[in-house]
Amino acid sequence: MTLRMILLGLVLGGPTVAVRGQGMAPAERQMSPAQAANPDMQSSDDTPQMDPAQQKAAKTFAQKPHVSVAHPPIKSVVLTPLSQRERVQQMLDRFTFGARPGEVDQVVAMGAGQWLAQQMSPETIKDPVLDKRLAVYPTLTMPTTQMITVFPDRAQIGPVADGKVPYPVDPLLNAVYEVQVYKLLQERDQKNPDGSVKPKVELTDAEKAERKKRDQATATRIAGDLLVLPKQQRMAALIKMPVEDRIAFTANGNLSGNLHDLLFADFTPRERETFNAMSPQVNSSYNIGSELAQARILRDVLSERQLQEVMTDFWFNHFNVYIAKDSDEWYTTSYERDVIRKNALGNFRDLLMATAKSPAMMVYLDNWLSIGPDSIANGVNPQNPNSKKGNKGLNENYGREVMELHTVGVNGGYTQSDVTALSAILTGWGVDRPNQGGPFLFDPKRHEPGPKTWFGYVIDDNGNVAKASASATSVPGKTVASDDSMKQGIAALNILASSPKTAHFISLLLAQHFVADTPPPALVDRLAKVYLSSNGDIKSLLRELIASPEFNSRQYFHNKVKTPVEFVASAFRSTATEPQNPGALVNTIKTMGMPMYYALPPTGYYLTADQWMNSSALVDRLNFAYQLTNGKFANQKFDAPKLLAMGLLTPTGAGSFAGGAPKTAGTPAQAAHGDARFVGVSASVQAPAVAGPAGVDIVLRVLEGTMIGAPVSAQTNQLIDKQIDQQPANANSTDTLNLLTALVMGAPEFQLR
Structure with a gap:
């Protein structure tokens, strides 16, 4: 009997896992229930014409799935309480990435309340093992502008190749640019003047094998030359070698694993990054995302600040960005570090505002492309009534998602007119030099001037808010926006953060992720009250949830399906195994269907059982378990x-x-x-x-x-x-x-x- 048959028999013959939330097929998510029921929420045809860049951006999310949050009817049940030990097990199952051997007993001894209080103050928890492992990933602490310099892409390499920009003075950066320029020029040689690709002479399999053998021999020779040198001289010697040799040496697969590991063990973190930046094709910026993902799985497995990491995972998925979207390949690291993790246990209002002011979010949902139809950036000159207005206009991606997915939810009572109005309110919120890693910027020249009627309110350009009245006449406003016009957007976001609809939606999502795919409505309602009374304090919400009868009942014990990230992390934590090859774990999670930071739709990944419980996914997990425990996974030691x-x-x-x-x-x-x-x-x-x-x-x-x-x-x-x-x-x-x-x-x- 093959291992695959054994594992399939174990899964398919094992107990049925209850699927408490029934997900809609992607085709069914094209239009939300609220949109289908309310024609005002459906897109109109009289929106301003968009330029090509805006049209391209709009298509990114045209087919995104939507989430319905309506409660299915649930019969009231008598809850059976858990034992003290089971309560601790439940808390560790939900608010860590898996209990380590003996950890349940430790928390029972110290008291669940003390453990929770400690976890809610992550700044007081020392994390030396994790800190040591993360030290090899310098991009985790780099400013965005420095990342672009260290890991350039085509936008940086092209001008150097064309002689418009000089090579960097720094020796290590110079070596990277020499390799990347060489590769870019080779790539250009393969194209005709019209951009078409020249016919390529295909090598036979024997010729390919001979070339690979020759490159591997070159890499082995260079490794031998470097290893006889003192370790502090090796990189300096490498970057002086001919570019062709450097390419052969750093190309994936040319250097044997043992030689690669020997050299890397003695390289400094900066030297490792130089090696990695020379190894890919023309674009080397993918290394930033690689370091971020490897650091993430190490945090999940090794961090003593487990609650902070669990909530960072939750909030990143809630305020999702896609790392491959334009310059978000540079911005995502600071987004997770300075926006999500920093506010993961803070206040929802602060978290919402931080995401709105993040270059990563502005790029991902294209708000930096949004231009007010009556703004200066669209050609309107207040001093010249005859000035001709341009054809640029609003981009509604962020205006829609900040209501539908981030705050009040799809059933939050807004209309398409509200989406358009909020998009106008948020014009000018963007990024300064996004292709150079610039910061968030409010540009009044792009802002649509004047008061806006939105979501039952009238907000002027100074952020003053009044209740809208059906009989009220339009209020004259500014004809030119100013720096103060940003207050209009701040006021709108504050209204969303304070809304009872937001309180209910966020409470529902928390209960869904930490209690049950179909959460108990009574618990959601109590959490919503805590949200409103605490002004969105996340710690207060978690305390209420963890103390609730529902969370501590047998009906909701050990009933949530692990995502691939949770499964892999728990496999290491529950067996006290320290990851030796985090890059291999990142690839495994990708194979299981959850590539880290690569969720394209703004919904992020769906976290309910129906997304992950199928025979194919489970066989992947079981094969991983067999490889890990038998020492066949990426040279990982298992004891x-x-x-x-x-x-x-x-x-x-x-x-x-x-x-x-x-x-x-x-x-x-x-x-x-x-x-x-x-x-x-x-x-x-x-x-x-x-x-x-x-x-x-x-x-x-x-x-x-x-x-x-x-x-x-x-x-x-x-x-x-x-x-x-x-x-x-x-x-x-x-x-x-x-x-x-x-x-x-x-x-x-x-x-x-």
């Missing part, structure tokens, strides 16, 4: 005996088998597991065969208690037993322990949190 020992040494390890009753040795086959395959373990923990569980059963219970911490069905255990019984006769204790660990990691219950 199953250490994991077993840690489980046995916890108060709930060998003694109570993670709270589950020990299985009796029902058959000779079961009883035979212990002595034959777990010599070291059975000597210390195995009871007499007739009276106590067999060795494998003990190990299985300890692994399940350590890695899952929740009840495991009899059906899952029977399937695991069956796979163990079918092992080859020559399987040793290590083989059995690794297979057991893989099967627990692949069990349906491990896919839940």
Whole structure:
């Protein structure tokens, strides 16, 4: 029987995972229910004509899915409370990326309240292990303008190649530009003057193999030359070599893994970045996103500030940006660092305002392209009544999404007229020199001047707000915008942050992510009241949620499906395994369908069970579990005996088998597991065969208690037993322990949190 068949049998034959939220197919999300019911919300045909750049930007989100937040009817149920230990398990399952071995017992001993209070003050928590690992990623702390310099793309390389801009003076940067210019000129040589590609002589397979062999030999020779030098002289020697040699040396796959690792171990972080910047094709800026994603998975696995990381993950997905959208390849790092993580446990109003003033958001949702029809930037000259207005106009992407997805929700009571009005209010909010990494900028020349009637309010250009009246006449306003006109947008965002609709929508999303795919309406309503009474204080919302009867009930215990990020992070945390190759983990998460920072639609990734619970996705997870536990994943070390020992040494390890009753040795086959395959373990923990569980059963219970911490069905255990019984006769204790660990990691219950 193949591993794939074994794993499929374990998943498809295991307990059914309840899907509490039914997602709509993408085609069904083309128009939201509110839009379908209200013609005023559907796009009109009399909007100002857009220039080509705006048309291109508008198409980005023309087909984006929408989210309906209407509650399905739920019958009231009597909630069954969890035990003290289960409450702690629930809290760690939801507000960390997985409990580490023994962590539940530690939190029970210290008190759940103390743990939560500590996590809510992340600045007081030391994180030395993570800090050491993150030190090799300098872009995490770089200003955006410096990132562009270190990892240039075509916009920076082209002028140097054309002789319009000099090469950098810095030796390392100069070396990068020499390689990138060489590659760009080679690329241009492959094109005709009209831009068409010249016919290319295709190499035969034998010729390709010979070229690859030659390049690998060159890379090996250069590595040998460098390794005999003192480590502080190696990069200086490399950048003096001919450009062709540098390209062969840094190209992916030319340098063997051992030689690559030996050199990288002695490079400084800056030298590593220089190496990486020389290795790709003309655009080297992808390294920024690579470092960001690797750092993210390291934070999820290693950080002691788990609550902050969980909420950073939640809020980034809520205020999603797409790293591949234009200059967001540079802006996304500072967006996560200075906007999302900084405000993840703060106040929702501050978080909303910070995202609105972020270059990443302005670029992603194209607000920097939005121009008021009556603005100076569109050709209107207040001093000349006969001045001709241009054809530029509003871009409504951000104006729509900030209401529909960020605040009041799709059922928030707004109309298409409100979308247009808010888009006009937010004209001028943009970016200074986005292609050079400039900061947020409010440009009054692009702002649509005058008061706006929006969402039941009239807001003037100074940010003064009044209730709109059906009988009110239009209020004359400025004909020219000024720097003070930004106050109009600030006032509108404050109205959204204070809205009861926003309170309800944010409460619903929190309850959906941390309690159930279809959250209890009573809990959502209580959270909304806390939101309003605390002015959107995120910590107050989390305290209310964690203390709620619903969160601490058996009905909502261990019922949320893990996303690929959560699964991979928990696989490492629950087994006390430190990631040695975070880049490989990033690729694995991508393979599982969740490439980090690459969610294109503004909805981000859907986090409900229906998005992730299918046989193909689960087989990917189970194959990963097998590779990891058998030492076949990217040279990652895995220590199953250490994991077993840690489980046995916890108060709930060998003694109570993670709270589950020990299985009796029902058959000779079961009883035979212990002595034959777990010599070291059975000597210390195995009871007499007739009276106590067999060795494998003990190990299985300890692994399940350590890695899952929740009840495991009899059906899952029977399937695991069956796979163990079918092992080859020559399987040793290590083989059995690794297979057991893989099967627990692949069990349906491990896919839940």
